Amino acid sequence: MSDDIKKPREEYTAQLPSLELNKLAIGGARPVRASGQTCLTPLASMKATSSYNEDTGRSSTTYSAELTPKGVADYAKYLSNAVFIGFTGQTVTGLKGLIKSKPATPVIPETLEFLLDDADGAGTSLDALVDSCVADAFPSIRQLLLITAPETNGGNSKKDDEDNNIRAKIAHYPQESIINWHYEVMNNKNQLTMLVLKESVTKRDGFEVKAEEQYRHLALVGNVYQQELRDKDNNIVSKMAPVILNGKKLDRIPVRLAKTGHNGKSVIDDLVDANMEHYNLYADYGNKLHESSFVVWYETGVQNGESANCTMGPGTKWDGAEGATFGVLQPDGNSDGHRVALKDTEHRLSNLGADMLKDSSAVESGAAKALDKVSSNSTTVDLANTISKMVTQTLKDIADIWNVSGDISYTLNTDYDPTRLDYQMIAAIGDIYDRGLIDKEEAQHNLTQGEIIRADRDLNEMNKNIDNEAQGLGANDE
Numbered sequence: 321m322s323d324d325i326k327k328p329r330e331e332y333t334a335q336l337p338s339l340e341l342n343k344l345a346i347g348g349a350r351p352v353r354a355s356g357q358t359c360l361t362p363l364a365s366m367k368a369t370s371s372y373n374e375d376t377g378r379s380s381t382t383y384s385a386e387l388t389p390k391g392v393a394d395y396a397k398y399l400s401n402a403v404f405i406g407f408t409g410q411t412v413t414g415l416k417g418l419i420k421s422k423p424a425t426p427v428i429p430e431t432l433e434f435l436l437d438d439a440d441g442a443g444t445s446l447d448a449l450v451d452s453c454v455a456d457a458f459p460s461i462r463q464l465l466l467i468t469a470p471e472t473n474g475g476n477s478k479k480d481d482e483d484n485n486i487r488a489k490i491a492h493y494p495q496e497s498i499i500n501w502h503y504e505v506m507n508n509k510n511q512l513t514m515l516v517l518k519e520s521v522t523k524r525d526g527f528e529v530k531a532e533e534q535y536r537h538l539a540l541v542g543n544v545y546q547q548e549l550r551d552k553d554n555n556i557v558s559k560m561a562p563v564i565l566n567g568k569k570l571d572r573i574p575v576r577l578a579k580t581g582h583n584g585k586s587v588i589d590d591l592v593d594a595n596m597e598h599y600n601l602y603a604d605y606g607n608k609l610h611e612s613s614f615v616v617w618y619e620t621g622v623q624n625g626e627s628a629n630c631t632m633g634p635g636t637k638w639d640g641a642e643g644a645t646f647g648v649l650q651p652d653g654n655s656d657g658h659r660v661a662l663k664d665t666e667h668r669l670s671n672l673g674a675d676m677l678k679d680s681s682a683v684e685s686g687a688a689k690a691l692d693k694v695s696s697n698s699t700t701v702d703l704a705n706t707i708s709k710m711v712t713q714t715l716k717d718i719a720d721i722w723n724v725s726g727d728i729s730y731t732l733n734t735d736y737d738p739t740r741l742d743y744q745m746i747a748a749i750g751d752i753y754d755r756g757l758i759d760k761e762e763a764q765h766n767l768t769q770g771e772i773i774r775a776d777r778d779l780n781e782m783n784k785n786i787d788n789e790a791q792g793l794g795a796n797d798e
Contacts, residue, residue, distance in 0.1 A: 326535060329499065329500045336496065338585075338589060339495055339496060341358070344359060345592040349406060353402070365391070366391030366394050366395050367383050367384050367387055368381050368388065368391075401606035402606055405599075408591055411591060416455065416458075418736045422775070429719065429725065429728065431724045432724055441468075446490075446711075446730070450711055453707050454732070457587075460494060461579060461585065463495055464498060465576050466517070466538075466574065467489070467565070467575075467717055469487060469565050488718045496518070497518045497519065498516075499517070500514070501516070502514040512540075512573050513539060513573075515537075518534075518535055519533070532551070532552055534557065535551075536548075537560070544569050545571070547560065548560040548561070574717055576710045578709070578710040580703050591669065617648055618647055619644055620644065621644040700734075712731075746770075
């Protein structure tokens with residue numbers, strides 16, 4: 321039986337490289353380039369060593385796992401000519417923008433409103449904490465929220481708790497921090513009975529500040545929620561003991577999990593794979609362009625020492641030996657094969673959600689544009705709903721532990737209607753209204769649904785302003 325708290329679950333180990341690759345792709349060209357061979361595969365020649373056997377008159381080539389000394393220099397040049405275009409990052413930014421295009425809707429009892437301004441005890445607002453959850457939902461397949469608080473015996477007054485900041489806190493753990501877990505059937509329910517979370521803590525020695533890892537072990541022991549801490553060397557920092565929240569021992573681990581992936585894949589795995597394929601194709605394309613951009617000068621019919629001209633360029637006169645010829649070798653710069661492959665990959669990226677690749681000059685109907693976004697929108701709606709559910713459940717757990725009653729919910733925006741009214745539709749609504757087929761309320765409702773009128777506008781107040789303007793009055797001239 322292993323007692324090493326750092327030993328991860330096999331599933332975690334298998335999924336971590338994919339998560340790291342996804343986050344590199346979202347980060348853009350600089351982290352991708354800095355990752356070297358993680359994202360850009362070297363050519364086989366860069367790991368090859370050739371030798372010639374004089375006895376047999378044959379040459380042979382061996383390949384190693386590492387770059388050869390010459391391969392290191394060749395790879396540096398290969399990397400410098402590779403261009404990574406941030407299709408993944410721009411797509412994720414756009415999809416996050418859909419969610420944030422309208423504010424979230426929190427419904428929280430007054431007693432818990434402090435969470436809106438400080439959800440984690442470090443001054444992070446609830447909206448900012450949820451933004452982090454949304455950002456992690458795209459590259460990862462799981463994350464969780466943990467309820468924490470300074471422990472008390474439950475005898476403090478409400479004022480004492482407020483004065484000493486004895487309040488509920490929400491800690492967010494992304495996928496890379498959730499290294500081990502286990503579920504068991506208890507009381508006829510499948511319950512989380514073991515969870516190991518990797519954390520980063522800072523320690524100061526004078527003016528030197530270092531970040532170190534520590535490990536938090538959460539467990540149900542005898543149907544009671546308990547916890548222990550260990551350092552990076554597996555030494556126990558605090559022994560396993562029951563966690564007291566608001567004077568209570570809990571019969572479950574107070575975490576809420578959000579699973580935004582499917583079958584071990586995140587929602588952007590396919591997009592990232594296509595983006596990396598494009599990057600590797602561009603490396604070949606860029607290096608071919610680089611090599612073919614230099615001409616090669618040659619001279620024939622010259623004996624050693626006959627020609628003293630070794631410099632080529634403007635202002636240089638060439639004096640060749642008698643009977644010598646001079647010319648230029650022009651490399652083949654044909655890169656059509658690479659260009660076609662790049663365009664094919666860009667088309668796949670477009671289909672996978674990278675709308676910035678679409679040809680803006682192409683004629684596309686409003687219906688086609690709407691259909692183009694259906695897939696990405698439905699995925700984003702599912703993701704937003706999953707995060708909303710995780711946050712809502714966490715807030716309800718806090719209310720239950722702290723004996724707070726009232727309606728509780730947290731709902732992210734899911735209104736991503738791609739069919740915003742164009743000029744023709746606006747004119748059509750106006751025409752139908754002028755012909756008396758619909759009243760003003762119905763016309764304004766359609767304009768609101770089409771995001772021509774802001775959703776938060778008071779239509780009665782707006783109509784009052786319209787009447788005043790028609791009479792030449794200002795808003796304050798009544």
